[in-house]
Amino acid sequence: MIKIEEVTKKYPGMERPAVDKLSLNIEEGEICVFVGPSGCGKTTTLKMINLIIEPSGGKIFVNGENILEQNANELRKKIGYVIQKTGLFPHYSVFDNIAVVPNLLGWEEERVEKRVVELLKMMNLDPDENRNKFPKALSGGQSQRVGVARAMAADPPVMLMDEPFGAVDPITRNQLQNEFLKLQQKVKKTICFVTHDIDEAIKMGDKIAILDQGKLVQYDTPENILFNPANEFVEEFVGSDRSLKVLNLLRVTTVMRKNIKRIKEKAGIDEINKYFSHPEKNRILIENDENHVVGYLAKEEYHKISTAKGWNKAIRIFPTSLNKHNTLKDAMSDMLQHNIAALPVMDEEDKFMGIVSFRDIQSYIGEAYEENENEKELDENEVL
Amino acid sequence: MGVERLFVIIQEQGISLIQRHLYLVFVSLFFAIIIALPIGILVTRPPFNRKINQILSFLNTAQGVPSLAVVAIFLPLMGVGVRPAIFALSIYALLPIARNTVAAIKGLDPDVLEAAKGMGLSKKEVLLKVELPLATPIIVAGIQTATIFTVGTATIAHLIGAGGLGRLIFTGIAMNSPEFILAGSLMAAAIAITLDQLLGLFQRRVKRKFGG
Ligand SMILES: Nc1ncnc2c1ncn2[C@@H]1O[C@H](COP(=O)(O)OP(=O)(O)OP(=O)(O)O)[C@@H](O)[C@H]1O
Ligand SMILES: [Mg+2]
Numbered sequence: 261m262i263k264i265e266e267v268t269k270k271y272p273g274m275e276r277p278a279v280d281k282l283s284l285n286i287e288e289g290e291i292c293v294f295v296g297p298s299g300c301g302k303t304t305t306l307k308m309i310n311l312i313i314e315p316s317g318g319k320i321f322v323n324g325e326n327i328l329e330q331n332a333n334e335l336r337k338k339i340g341y342v343i344q345k346t347g348l349f350p351h352y353s354v355f356d357n358i359a360v361v362p363n364l365l366g367w368e369e370e371r372v373e374k375r376v377v378e379l380l381k382m383m384n385l386d387p388d389e390n391r392n393k394f395p396k397a398l399s400g401g402q403s404q405r406v407g408v409a410r411a412m413a414a415d416p417p418v419m420l421m422d423e424p425f426g427a428v429d430p431i432t433r434n435q436l437q438n439e440f441l442k443l444q445q446k447v448k449k450t451i452c453f454v455t456h457d458i459d460e461a462i463k464m465g466d467k468i469a470i471l472d473q474g475k476l477v478q479y480d481t482p483e484n485i486l487f488n489p490a491n492e493f494v495e496e497f498v499g500s501d502r503s504l505k506v507l508n509l510l511r512v513t514t515v516m517r518k519n520i521k522r523i524k525e526k527a528g529i530d531e532i533n534k535y536f537s538h539p540e541k542n543r544i545l546i547e548n549d550e551n552h553v554v555g556y557l558a559k560e561e562y563h564k565i566s567t568a569k570g571w572n573k574a575i576r577i578f579p580t581s582l583n584k585h586n587t588l589k590d591a592m593s594d595m596l597q598h599n600i601a602a603l604p605v606m607d608e609e610d611k612f613m614g615i616v617s618f619r620d621i622q623s624y625i626g627e628a629y630e631e632n633e634n635e636k637e638l639d640e641n642e643v644l
Numbered sequence: 645m646g647v648e649r650l651f652v653i654i655q656e657q658g659i660s661l662i663q664r665h666l667y668l669v670f671v672s673l674f675f676a677i678i679i680a681l682p683i684g685i686l687v688t689r690p691p692f693n694r695k696i697n698q699i700l701s702f703l704n705t706a707q708g709v710p711s712l713a714v715v716a717i718f719l720p721l722m723g724v725g726v727r728p729a730i731f732a733l734s735i736y737a738l739l740p741i742a743r744n745t746v747a748a749i750k751g752l753d754p755d756v757l758e759a760a761k762g763m764g765l766s767k768k769e770v771l772l773k774v775e776l777p778l779a780t781p782i783i784v785a786g787i788q789t790a791t792i793f794t795v796g797t798a799t800i801a802h803l804i805g806a807g808g809l810g811r812l813i814f815t816g817i818a819m820n821s822p823e824f825i826l827a828g829s830l831m832a833a834a835i836a837i838t839l840d841q842l843l844g845l846f847q848r849r850v851k852r853k854f855g856g
Contacts, residue, residue, distance in 0.1 A: 310762055336764035347759025351777050351853075361763050410763075420762075 261288040261450040262309065262418065267318030269304050269474075278304045280474035281318070286467070288417075289448040293465035295455055296497070301474040302454040306420050309452060310339045322418060337361055340411030340419035340449070344426045346403045348395040354380075354406050355391040361414045379409040382443060401432040408440065412447070422454045437463055442585060458498055462486065462509050463587070470494055482509050487628070503625055507589040512582050515624045516605050516614035522547050525554065529571055536562065545604075545615070546575050553604050553612040554578065581606045582616060588625075591616050646823065653827040657812065662831055665808040668726070668798045669791070669835075672733035676790055680738035681783070684745025685771065696750055703743040711736055711797040719804055729798075729806035736797055737790040744786025748779035781851040788843040795836040799828065809835075 264284050270277040279301040286292040294302040307313040309320055311332040320327045327335055348357050355376050362372045380387040383405040395403060404425060411419055425433045425440075437460065444451070455461055461468050462482045470477045470485065470493075478490035486502050486509065489495040498505065522545040523531055535541055542559045555577040565574040579598040582591055582605045594603055595618055602617035686692060687699050715732045722728035752775060760774045802810030809828045816824025 312758065312762060333764045333766050336762055341759065341762035343755060343759060343762070345753075345755040347753070347755035347757075347762075349756060349760070349774060349778075350753075360765075364764060364769070 261290075261323060262286040262292075262452065263319075263321040264305075264309075265319040265321070267305070267308060267315050267320060269301070269308060269313060270316045277316070277474050279308070279315075282471075282474070282476050283318075284469055284476060284479050286450055286452065288450050290466040291444065291451040291453055291464055292467045292469060293453045293455060293461040294469050294471060295458055295461040296471035296477075298456060300471040302456070302471060303422055304474075305471070306422050306452055306454050309418075309420055310336050310341060337364060337414065338416050338418065340413075340416040342404075342407050342411045342419065342421040342424040344423040346395075346407035346427075348398075348403060348406060348410070350395050352394075353391065354385075354393050354395070354398070357395065357406060358410045358413050360410060365414055367414075375413060376409075379412060382412075383409045384439060385409075400428040401436060404428060404436055412449075417450060419449050419451045421451060423456070424453070425460070426455070426457075433460075438585060440464075459505060459508055462505055470497060472497075504589075506625055506628065507592060507621070508587050510588045510624075511584065512586045512588060512591050512605050512616045513584050513614075515588065515620045516616050517620070518614040520545050520615055522553065524549070525572060525575075532557070532562065532571065547612075551612075552610070556602065576600065578604055581610075583607070584613060588616075588621050592618070592621060649823045650827055653812065653823055654831065658827075658831060661807070661809050661811060661828075662835065664806075665795070665798055665832070665835065668729060668733060668801055668806060668808050669794045669839075672730050672737055672794055672798070673787070673791060675730070675734040676737035676741055676794075677787065679734070680741035680786075681745055683738070684742045684783075685749070685776075687742075687746050688749040688775075696746065700743060700746055700750075703739055703746070707739045707743070711793070712800055715797075715800050715804060724805040726801075726806045729801035729804055733794050733797055733801065737794045740789040740793065741783065741786040744782050744789075745779065748782035749775050751782075752778055781847055784843065784847040784850055788840060788847060791839050791843060792836050795832060795839065799832055 262285070264282055264286075267279060267282045268277050269279040282301075282305060284292075294305060296302055304313055308315045309322065309327070311327060315328070322335070322339070349360070352360070358376045358379055359372050362375060367375075376391070377387045380390060385402060385405055390398075390402070390406075395406070398406065404427070408421075408424065411421075425436045428436065441464065453461075453464055455464070462485070465482055467479060468482055468485050469479045470490075472493055478485060478494050480488075480490075485494065486498060486506055489498060521535060521541075523535075525546055525548050532544065535544055536559050544557050545553055546555050546557055547553045555575045557571070557575050561574040561576070562571055565571055579600065580594055580603065582594065582603050584605060584607065586605075591603060595601065601619070602615055604615050605613040607613050687696060692699070714736050715729070718728050718732045722731060756774065756778070757770065760770045765773065798808050799810035799813055801808050802814050809832045812824045812828030812831075816822065816826075816828065
């Protein structure tokens, strides 16, 4: 979808080029993250794709067409552009900001109206509450949401995002990242995303392009960047806590176990005794009358409680649950916070999908590094 | 000095002198604005924008030339009367307007301009939809400054035969009559304050309108 061929940019008066013979392909529907130390040429590369900066050499094709042969303004209307400080027009309302490109394209009023409202909802901004606000009345996170909505207004197939979530606090950033990934699954844009934060790169990228002094050092999937760094520079840039970063990359679904024995809260002790009589079965999931998983029961705890008091006292209630978009890092962080060794994963309708345990995460990461392979079969034993 | 005499002077000559004074002020401002705006915009476009700082400091320095000198410079060139007066006043008034136009556009948030460009707005669209609206509050402030200057400077226009409130002041000086001087100054000050307030009101309104 985007093809960069031997692209070079040399600013006047600079000794070495800011971007040096860069070549790479970005597939349709993928997020390609450009990452690297400050001054490595990320922004320059990005801005050459919408001709804000003119390349000194090389070719760039967007959708098969050489951009240098196109009218820059027409090209830019087909490429969404998001920048760190948002660049929202301070004299335009939120509505008018989002409507800029549709209006330039001469859309009818009704169509613009419908689209803006749709985008505000997509960005989790209440349309009635926010459409007439001016940018200075927005929080940092809201401004970024409007900035993304504005870039997506005319549904461009390609989007360029330069540190779009760089100016907000870490919690908001995480939220914006998650929302954006969720949205991307639906809209499948081809995206060039610039960041200097390797964690963000790993989280957001289908592919990561690591740049150093204007040169492409490695262009690969996040997994390969983490498990097979091309050279010392990449290794160092990724950091010594590579295995922790893997946690940020993998979703809970990779280590989730699905078919686990469940019993009702009101089940009789015979049923439990029978299950626990098997020496390898040490944990069991507890569900309520609505088939909703509420907690688990461990063999040791169960045996400590006297039968007279009722075995329910031994149940460990799940204090929270995960969803399938959560990363292993989210899962671990929740487990540590709630001091619990496993958590359930729930789907959108709050139905039980499976269970993720501390121990499974640990062994998965350990083995992934040893064998450098990702797929594993997990059985139902010893999960919790 | 007699207060009564002061009132008589104002009553007898006030209206016609104020009319002439306002005429000089408004016509000069009109020309100043229609000349200063395009100059200010042009200066912020390439290739002139490379010299933008020099141009700004020239405009500031030029403002320091005494108004009397400006009028005097044009006297031998254009003779006496209303026209040379308006010419000199316009030149004097266009300085703050041009300066503020340049400074306002130069001071715009570069991210906003880049976003505008990145969305595919043409240069003309960027100017009309983004740069000028956002610069308007500061440009209006420049017009406000120019107005006050012009109301004051226009009193000198009498020296080259253009009339206005300067007549009272200079007559007063010639006749050693404080009532005349005071009548002229009071009326000029009243005009200046009124216009300043009106423009201040307008400036605050545009500022609010443009989300400032
Ligand atoms: N307009 C310019 N004129 C001259 N040099 C420039 C210009 N823009 C960028 N550079 C230089 O080109 C190099 C690459 O800049 P670029 O902005 O692409 O870096 P970056 O990777 O985006 O860095 P950062 O993470 O700090 O944003 C830097 O050395 C920078 O100083
Ligand atoms: Mg940058």
